[in-house]
Amino acid sequence: MLLIPEQIPLSLYIHLPWCVKKCPYCDFTSFEHPSPPWEDYLENCLIELETFKIYLQSRTLQTIFIGGGTPNLFSPKQINYLLNQISKRLPVNPEAEISMEANPGIKQHAFKDYHQAGVNRLSLGVQSFQKKFLNSLGRIHDDKEIFSAIEEIKKAGFKNFNLDLMFGLPDQSIEEGLADLQTAVEQNPTHISWYQLTLEPNTPFGKHPPLLPDDENIFVLQQQGQGLLKENKFNHYEISAFSKKNFECQHNLNYWQFGDYIGIGTAAHSKLTDFEQQKIFRIENDAKTMNADKSRVPTRYVSTKELPLEFMMNALRLQMPFSLSLFEGRTGLPLQLIKPILIQAEKENFLTIKNNHLYLTEKGKRFTNQLLLLF
Numbered sequence: 001m002l003l004i005p006e007q008i009p010l011s012l013y014i015h016l017p018w019c020v021k022k023c024p025y026c027d028f029t030s031f032e033h034p035s036p037p038w039e040d041y042l043e044n045c046l047i048e049l050e051t052f053k054i055y056l057q058s059r060t061l062q063t064i065f066i067g068g069g070t071p072n073l074f075s076p077k078q079i080n081y082l083l084n085q086i087s088k089r090l091p092v093n094p095e096a097e098i099s100m101e102a103n104p105g106i107k108q109h110a111f112k113d114y115h116q117a118g119v120n121r122l123s124l125g126v127q128s129f130q131k132k133f134l135n136s137l138g139r140i141h142d143d144k145e146i147f148s149a150i151e152e153i154k155k156a157g158f159k160n161f162n163l164d165l166m167f168g169l170p171d172q173s174i175e176e177g178l179a180d181l182q183t184a185v186e187q188n189p190t191h192i193s194w195y196q197l198t199l200e201p202n203t204p205f206g207k208h209p210p211l212l213p214d215d216e217n218i219f220v221l222q223q224q225g226q227g228l229l230k231e232n233k234f235n236h237y238e239i240s241a242f243s244k245k246n247f248e249c250q251h252n253l254n255y256w257q258f259g260d261y262i263g264i265g266t267a268a269h270s271k272l273t274d275f276e277q278q279k280i281f282r283i284e285n286d287a288k289t290m291n292a293d294k295s296r297v298p299t300r301y302v303s304t305k306e307l308p309l310e311f312m313m314n315a316l317r318l319q320m321p322f323s324l325s326l327f328e329g330r331t332g333l334p335l336q337l338i339k340p341i342l343i344q345a346e347k348e349n350f351l352t353i354k355n356n357h358l359y360l361t362e363k364g365k366r367f368t369n370q371l372l373l374l375f
Helices: 038-050 076-089 108-117 131-136 143-155 174-186 215-231 250-256 307-315 325-331 339-347 362-366 368-372
Strands: 010-016 061-068 092-102 121-127 161-167 191-196 235-238 241-243 260-264 269-274 279-284 351-354 357-360
Touching: 010 038, 010 250, 038 076, 038 260, 061 076, 061 250, 076 092, 076 108, 092 108, 092 250, 108 143, 121 143, 161 174, 161 215, 174 191, 174 215, 191 215, 215 235, 235 250, 250 260, 250 307, 307 325, 307 368, 339 351, 362 368
Parallel strands: 010 061, 010 260, 061 092, 092 121, 121 161, 161 191
Antiparallel strands: 191 241, 235 241, 260 269, 269 279, 351 357
């Protein structure tokens, strides 16, 4: 089956890696810096973007996501410049979702200016509404700054915004976890990212682990929290993502549906389709690279043998059914190739197939890693 440009959406991720203070749980590529080289970094990102054009065949960007780090350390003027320069280099869908991460307490009175600069979706890094958890997580904002930031987001005219929230925090009870979630719901966001704190090896928390709730309490909190979100009309569409109707994050959906994406900036990754060779390849930037003096060459082509697992590792994050024709359209492989695996997975009650759509069972949602072993 041919891979066709028009059938594979294209997204752009821009990594702005600086923070005021790095949190002890964070394993993202980010740096504390008193005076980052703002303009030089943006120019290098744009040079890097130019090097991708050879692969793009005038394809249109459907989504843009500015992540970090703390992107709202950059001024609205700088973000406006960045978005304008991107649109001069690549076609951008006039209806494109343009997201930016932001942290409370930093330039939040400028949210209106970010909106006017072209950002139409904001993702606010709340993590908790409770002072003791904000302190234990090393966050530099307090609850008052969170509520103030949310108010500024609404006043700025954002009709689409996400609240980023964590659970399973040090010494957090079920009641405290649910209280955080209830507070988030009461702010009327269109989207909530609600995910469990994990201890990553190369972080202060990984090296000196705090006392976390046990697995049983985590499970109860997850079940009750998901029920609370469902009662408030938030659709659980991805492992840790919940949205009001028609407010799913289109950028992240493109990842999970195995679309193409360009990543520019320090440690950003790309996944693209070479339509001439009918192959999928990846490019991974060095975590220490802050310049664009390298040409964009494939780090590796994904082999036919690897593709089914790579596709499923993304698609099975979705908690909603998806058409199996997506597998053919995004990998170029015939569905027949994985039919025996799907039959086996259905026998083991991981999934069901109806009308050519794959539905995860409750077992499949809970034990996705076991399901992936079949591929």
